[in-house]
Amino acid sequence: MSFFSKLLKFGSHNMAIDLGTANTLVYVQDQGVVLNEPSVVAIETINGIKKVRAVGDDAKMMMGKTPDSIEAIRPLRDGVIADIEVAEHMIKHFIQKVHGRKSLFSYPEIVICVPSGSTSVERRAIRDAASNAGASEVYLILEPMAAAIGADMPVTEPIGSMVVDIGGGTTEVAVLSLRGLAYTTSVRVGGDKMDEAIVSYVRRHHNLLIGEATAERIKKDFGVAKKPADGEGVSIQIKGRDLVNGVPKEITINQAQIAEALAEPISTIVEGVRIALENTAPELAADIVDQGIVLTGGGALIAGLDEFIREETGLPVTVAEDPLSCVAIGTGRAMEEPIFRGVLHTA
Numbered sequence: 001m002s003f004f005s006k007l008l009k010f011g012s013h014n015m016a017i018d019l020g021t022a023n024t025l026v027y028v029q030d031q032g033v034v035l036n037e038p039s040v041v042a043i044e045t046i047n048g049i050k051k052v053r054a055v056g057d058d059a060k061m062m063m064g065k066t067p068d069s070i071e072a073i074r075p076l077r078d079g080v081i082a083d084i085e086v087a088e089h090m091i092k093h094f095i096q097k098v099h100g101r102k103s104l105f106s107y108p109e110i111v112i113c114v115p116s117g118s119t120s121v122e123r124r125a126i127r128d129a130a131s132n133a134g135a136s137e138v139y140l141i142l143e144p145m146a147a148a149i150g151a152d153m154p155v156t157e158p159i160g161s162m163v164v165d166i167g168g169g170t171t172e173v174a175v176l177s178l179r180g181l182a183y184t185t186s187v188r189v190g191g192d193k194m195d196e197a198i199v200s201y202v203r204r205h206h207n208l209l210i211g212e213a214t215a216e217r218i219k220k221d222f223g224v225a226k227k228p229a230d231g232e233g234v235s236i237q238i239k240g241r242d243l244v245n246g247v248p249k250e251i252t253i254n255q256a257q258i259a260e261a262l263a264e265p266i267s268t269i270v271e272g273v274r275i276a277l278e279n280t281a282p283e284l285a286a287d288i289v290d291q292g293i294v295l296t297g298g299g300a301l302i303a304g305l306d307e308f309i310r311e312e313t314g315l316p317v318t319v320a321e322d323p324l325s326c327v328a329i330g331t332g333r334a335m336e337e338p339i340f341r342g343v344l345h346t347a
């Protein structure tokens with residue numbers, strides 16, 4: 001390899017991007033995941049003119065605490081691109097952040113993971129954003145495929161397997177075989193709906209108003225899919241604003257109550273799994289009985305969710321090793337390993 005081509009190769013940091021509704025992860029060839037930040041953009045409006053104030057970690061810290069002039073936006077919140085312009089800005093920001101100043105020598109290939117339910121207009125917008133940020137080639141990969149590769153499932157073989165990726169805005173359920181998606185369905189329920197369910201439970205049962213960030217913390221630390229065996233589980237204190245007299249107050253709830261709050265969003269996810277199973281060809285369904293279901297995405301970390309889905313479906317259910325990074329790792333491997341080239345799309 002000549003010095004110059006070495007230099008080019010050194011500079012050409014091919015990237016794989018998991019553009020999630022809650023988190024964006026960037027994987028760099030031969031390095032792995034180098035960036036993991038919330039998919040949030042803070043926009044300030046001054047005299048009717050909008051300006052980006054912060055992206056990622058900095059923007060998420062502002063959520064729920066911004067003055068009227070600043071708005072923290074999650075451009076992909078429900079799994080579709082609610083705001084294409086803001087989404088493009090965010091993609092460019094993250095690519096440039098990873099890319100740094102090496103751009104003079106590098107023309108990277110970028111593989112971006114998109115929801116299986118995204119429209120062609122949305123996919124084009126995502127492609128354009130990556131091109132505008134300096135990518136020489138942009139490839140797309142469907143999220144369930146990336147999740148399955150990241151979870152080491154046998155996607156290149158003639159064996160049916162099922163992945164359930166529970167993200168912030170959506171849950172994608174897919175049956176895969178021979179590098180393709182044999183069936184896929186997307187439910188608009190994920191971690192966000194669980195947070196909202198906790199907010200509304202606390203409001204209804206305790207007249208206490210809490211923010212979504214508080215609800216998310218409760219869910220991550222104490223969320224359970226099933227009532228604890230002792231009937232109550234751990235008790236925790238929650239602070240918020242009393243709806244009756246308007247002052248700050250603290251209440252106590254236990255994990256059984258959190259399970260009750262989460263029951264509805266979780267049953268919607270299970271329903272999605274059931275529909276996918278009903279629509280799966282018999283030969284593939286037979287494989288799933290052996291292979292089981294693999295859970296990925298942050299929502300897979302709810303304690304006892306695997307067991308709950310196992311009980312509801314009668315199938316083996318496992319949680320992928322690193323559910324929050326699965327999609328990014330799978331997108332990265334699809335970019336790096338020739339065996340997966342067939343799963344990349346150009347549009």
Ligand SMILES: Nc1ncnc2c1ncn2[C@@H]1O[C@H](COP(=O)(O)OP(=O)(O)O)[C@@H](O)[C@H]1O
Pocket residue numbers: 019020021022023024166167168169170190191192216219220221223296297298299300301302303323324
């Ligand atoms: N330990 C945890 N327990 C329960 N939920 C979690 C945990 N960690 C993260 N989450 C939730 O997972 C969701 C984000 O998952 P992620 O796979 O990154 O979503 P997306 O791919 O849509 O960006 C958020 O709703 C977050 O609250």
Ligand SMILES: [Mg+2]
Pocket residue numbers: 018019020021165167297327
């Ligand atoms: Mg995801």
